[in-house]
Amino acid sequence: MIDFGFALKQTRQENLDKVSLEKYHKLLELEPSFKRCFQCGNCSATCSARQFTDFSIRRVHTSFRRGEYDGLAQELRKCMLCGKCTLVCPRGVNLRSLIINMRQILDETEK
């Protein structure tokens, strides 16, 4: 089978009328710098964890933004919190803090 890299979710339609963005809004409250992300992919291009896995931090935070939370907690375990992404983000998003907050929000709701 060809792996197209979309490991996080099945191919289906995004229904923006139905998703719940509650967790996403909470994330913005905790880490407002994320509002500025413009999807350049610099974070995932430079990511240390990406060198060894198919982890893409941009795909993860974009899924979070769209209210697609399935599998994200597991995916985020691949991150080593090295902070390299934070150093390169051209919009000054504090990614390390973003990741910690994403983990926390997902853990809380999974409990």
Add this chain to the structure above:
Amino acid sequence: MKKVAIIGAGPAGIEAASILARNGVEVTLFEKSETPLKNLQDKAFLFPNFQSAQEIIDDLSGKLLTDRITTAFGVDIADVKWQGAEWKLVDSKEQTYVADAVLIATGYQVFDAHRKEELGYGIYKGVITSLDMEQMIKHGKILNANGDEPKRVTFLQCVGSRDEKSGNHYCSKICCVTAVKQAIEVRKQLPKCEASVFYMDLRMWGQGFEEMYRTAQEKYGVSFVRGRISEAAGTFDGRVQLKSEDTLMGLPLKMNTDLLVLMVGMEASCGTKVLGKACDISGDYGFIKSVNPHLYDNETGKPGLFAAGTCKRPMSVSDSINDARSAALAIKDYLDTIKIEN
């Protein structure tokens, strides 16, 4: 006769000088270089119509050949101040000049690519700037680090623009279309060489720009990848290895290229920053701030002191020239009002 001092002999300064002279004003045009139009001399062809930069230089230079314009080249103006009845200009050798009105047209300089160390400019010979590429195109010598014909040329947008790390949040406006222009030139001069452009957004705002983009895709086979290159490293054979994410595929991307062209942004020139500060008209990022971008875009808030062209913000040649024309009109109006008071 009323006297106007214009600082900077770029397209903006020259156009304003010529219009004022034609309208009976005596103009002194100061330029710190020994020759005017320095920023066009290193260009080959200009977007959007691929007109040769030399033609524009010849046309603009011709406009200086009138008795009403005195050129002072090799003069670096260091200070401008209001002296109660007139403006006083001081150059770097402490020489002074006076004028009834002053137009600042001190332009831009390109972002220093050394500041983005991770992109390897000044470290790997295969990493060059858009200015270097402009000269290669002009001289018909597009060569890789080993002095051979490149097989692949890659352009990277937004270097030193839209980047918090460089301190420049703004978009430089002309580099998207410049990359498309240069990619087409590469394909014209070297039909066997691949050309790709890494972009975050392609900003084709001007007349003819979007058509250039279509032509680049359709006729010249230029490829466009949506992603920002995060790092560049040299390879043992003098090429450059890039790391990016293909954000449309959601996949990490690696590739080797012979030349990586950094599309450097436009910043306020040194002269712009110095004079903006001296006259207290400096705005964001050291560009000159106009009073009102809609209604009084050439006025600085100081009576008799005006600004035009890229000293205010990134602009194309045609926009700089248009802005200079409106500045000339504003200056003419101003001179008429002081005539009544005298």
